[in-house]
Amino acid sequence: MFREIGARSAIDTILGSMSEGLVVKPGRGGSAQGVTVVETADQLPRALMDAFTYSDEALIEQRVVGTEIAVGVLDADDGPEALPAVEIVPRSGFYGFAERYTAGETRFFTPARIDPEAARAAGGLAVLAHSAMGLRHLSRADLILDAEGRPWFLESNVMPGLTETSLLPQALLSTGRDLSSAYAAITERALRDA
Incomplete structure (x- = not known):
C-alpha cells in the first residue's frame, strides 16, 4: 500500500530526520x-498502518527513554494545580493496552519515585499544557523524564479514567482526598462555569 501512495520518500525523510527510535501513534484515540x-x-510502515487503523492521522515522535509519569491537573480557585506525579512501571517495558487493563502487568508509584525538582518541573509542564490548550476542570498530562530528569510532554488527556485504579484518582488519593468529595467539587465547578 505504501508504494501505491508514494509514501516511500516520506518514510525515508522521516527516518533520515530522527534517530534513537520513534514512537508512532494515532492522531486521536486512547489507551495506547x-x-x-x-x-x-x-x-x-507497519507502525503507520497500525496507527491509521485508529485514526486518519498518525503522529510520529522521537522516542524519549526514561521514567514514564502521569500528572493530573485540577482547576482550583486560584488557577490550575498539579497533583502528585504517578510513576508507571510496566513489566514489559511498554505501557500499552494490555499493560493498562491487565491486573499485575503494571506497577504504579504515587507519588512518583523521582527527584523533587523533576516532580516540580513535570507539574509545571502539565499545568502549562492544561492552560495553553484551554482545558477546563481536569486533565492528565503524560510525560517521560529523561536521564537528566527533564520532563518531555507526550500528550494531555481531557477525559482521564476516574476509577480507583486509574491514574488521576491515584494522584487524588495520595493527597488524602476522598474521591467522592473530589468528584463532587469538580462537578460543582463545571456547573458554575457552564
Missing part, C-alpha cells in the same frame, strides 16, 4: 491502541 515503538527502519 495503535501505538508502536519503532526501533528499526523496516518497522515504520
Whole structure:
C-alpha cells in the first residue's frame, strides 16, 4: 500500500530526520491502541498502518527513554494545580493496552519515585499544557523524564479514567482526598462555569 501512495520518500525523510527510535501513534484515540515503538527502519510502515487503523492521522515522535509519569491537573480557585506525579512501571517495558487493563502487568508509584525538582518541573509542564490548550476542570498530562530528569510532554488527556485504579484518582488519593468529595467539587465547578 505504501508504494501505491508514494509514501516511500516520506518514510525515508522521516527516518533520515530522527534517530534513537520513534514512537508512532494515532492522531486521536486512547489507551495506547495503535501505538508502536519503532526501533528499526523496516518497522515504520507497519507502525503507520497500525496507527491509521485508529485514526486518519498518525503522529510520529522521537522516542524519549526514561521514567514514564502521569500528572493530573485540577482547576482550583486560584488557577490550575498539579497533583502528585504517578510513576508507571510496566513489566514489559511498554505501557500499552494490555499493560493498562491487565491486573499485575503494571506497577504504579504515587507519588512518583523521582527527584523533587523533576516532580516540580513535570507539574509545571502539565499545568502549562492544561492552560495553553484551554482545558477546563481536569486533565492528565503524560510525560517521560529523561536521564537528566527533564520532563518531555507526550500528550494531555481531557477525559482521564476516574476509577480507583486509574491514574488521576491515584494522584487524588495520595493527597488524602476522598474521591467522592473530589468528584463532587469538580462537578460543582463545571456547573458554575457552564
